Amino acid sequence: MIQIAVTGKPNVGKSSFFNSATASKVEMANYPFTTIDANKAVAHVTCKCPCKELNVTCNPRNSICIDGTRLIPIELIDVAGLVPGAHEGKGLGNKFLDDLTQAKVFLHVIDASGSTDEEGNPVDLGSHDPLEDIGFLENEIVMWMYGILNRNWTRLIRKVGAEHLDISKVIYDQLSGTGIMLEDIIEALRGFEPDYTKWEEKDLIELTRKILNIAKPMLIVANKADLPGADKNIERIKEKYSNVVPASAESELALVRAAESGLIKYVSGDSDFEILNPEKLNANQIKALEYIRTNILEKYGSTGIQEALNKAIFELLNMIVVYPVQDEHKFTDQKGNVLPDGILVPKGSNPHELAYIIHSDIGDKFMFAVDARKNMRIASDYELIDGDIISITTH
Numbered sequence: 241m242i243q244i245a246v247t248g249k250p251n252v253g254k255s256s257f258f259n260s261a262t263a264s265k266v267e268m269a270n271y272p273f274t275t276i277d278a279n280k281a282v283a284h285v286t287c288k289c290p291c292k293e294l295n296v297t298c299n300p301r302n303s304i305c306i307d308g309t310r311l312i313p314i315e316l317i318d319v320a321g322l323v324p325g326a327h328e329g330k331g332l333g334n335k336f337l338d339d340l341t342q343a344k345v346f347l348h349v350i351d352a353s354g355s356t357d358e359e360g361n362p363v364d365l366g367s368h369d370p371l372e373d374i375g376f377l378e379n380e381i382v383m384w385m386y387g388i389l390n391r392n393w394t395r396l397i398r399k400v401g402a403e404h405l406d407i408s409k410v411i412y413d414q415l416s417g418t419g420i421m422l423e424d425i426i427e428a429l430r431g432f433e434p435d436y437t438k439w440e441e442k443d444l445i446e447l448t449r450k451i452l453n454i455a456k457p458m459l460i461v462a463n464k465a466d467l468p469g470a471d472k473n474i475e476r477i478k479e480k481y482s483n484v485v486p487a488s489a490e491s492e493l494a495l496v497r498a499a500e501s502g503l504i505k506y507v508s509g510d511s512d513f514e515i516l517n518p519e520k521l522n523a524n525q526i527k528a529l530e531y532i533r534t535n536i537l538e539k540y541g542s543t544g545i546q547e548a549l550n551k552a553i554f555e556l557l558n559m560i561v562v563y564p565v566q567d568e569h570k571f572t573d574q575k576g577n578v579l580p581d582g583i584l585v586p587k588g589s590n591p592h593e594l595a596y597i598i599h600s601d602i603g604d605k606f607m608f609a610v611d612a613r614k615n616m617r618i619a620s621d622y623e624l625i626d627g628d629i630i631s632i633t634t635h
């Protein structure tokens with residue numbers, strides 16, 4: 241399962257984000273994994289399930305379908321304890337860095353209302369500039385990885401020269417265990433002074449920053465968007481950064497809980513809710529719901545929680561969803577389940593690569609693939625598109 245790290249300084253709403261993203265649908269899922277670990281749990285990205293268009297009733301196995309919306313599982317990791325200087329052992333130290341190595345993408349939760357100082361202590365609303373927090377977290381992660389890259393660097397560089405080694409491969413080996421791929425390093429090295437013996441500390445730090453931007457992109461979750469003044473900060477943040485989602489984890493939690501109690505009709509990601517049982521709500525509850533409707537849903541289009549997860553997977557990581565089936569006429573697996581699995585694959589993948597993602601055995605024994613919608617055999621270098629239903633034949 242793809243892992244997403246939820247990071248940020250204390251008190252910005254990481255736990256609220258984590259809880260609101262993982263709490264609601266878990267009980268609806270018919271698979272056993274809910275909480276994986278104390279700080280890990282299953283969340284979902286959402287996409288259109290092909291069941292409506294094909295007019296079939298699906299029987300999802302690895303995912304969930306709610307009224308034509310397919311929920312594909314991902315893993316969220318709540319990374320606590322990031323304060324300035326954490327890479328040097330401040331706060332909880334660098335224990336959290338293990339979690340960062342596993343994650344493919346970071347959701348950086350910030351307090352857009354500016355009501356927590358740089359270490360996460362509560363301060364007057366608007367008295368802290370949240371833009372400062374973005375820089376600090378980027379810096380912590382860059383400096384942590386720079387620390388790994390810089391270990392024995394001088395000795396390493398001498399060896400590269402003496403043995404005519406490939407610098408990208410050497411950096412890759414040095415960073416092994418951080419989840420960075422060789423292609424990411426090759427891409428980051430473009431535009432760099434090719435004579436690595438001339439690199440200074442600042443160049444190495446800059447290279448680390450580039451590698452991280454490519455290999456582990458970051459989405460800024462501008463949380464507490466419901467509080468006064470947050471909107472102005474969000475505008476300023478958007479001017480400087482491209483990947484920003486305004487969010488209110490507390491609003492999402494309130495809506496999800498009200499929906500679970502049958503008081504409202506609401507599905508994560510919705511732009512509105514419907515009050516089902518007004519007589520069961522007191523005046524304060526109605527006021528709170530109306531506050532969320534006006535200040536979050538109407539203003540930003542959603543609470544931002546589902547949007548952040550979807551954006552991280554589909555835009556930052558460039559993934560698409562493909563549905564493998566065995567019977568291309570009935571869209572079923574061998575047990576007769578219709579559209580059983582929705583699988584996340586990188587955009588640009590071909591059917592043979594999909595086979596390997598499903599299982600290495602299927603990859604090894606791949607013969608050909610069929611586009612089940614068109615009932616047509618497709619070339620093994622065909623570029624899969626989002627929503628494809630593919631049947632793979634093996635030998």
Ligand SMILES: Nc1nc2c(ncn2[C@@H]2O[C@H](COP(=O)(O)OP(=O)(O)OP(=O)(O)O)[C@@H](O)[C@H]2O)c(=O)[nH]1
Nearest residue numbers: 249250251252253254255256463464488489490491
């Ligand atoms: N107004 C508002 N408050 C929020 C929101 N999200 C979280 N909070 C509040 O912010 C405080 C901190 O929230 P947490 O979710 O515990 O924050 P955290 O980042 O996990 O904090 P640590 O566990 O200390 O790292 C709590 O009082 C929450 O109720 C939000 O969207 N809006």
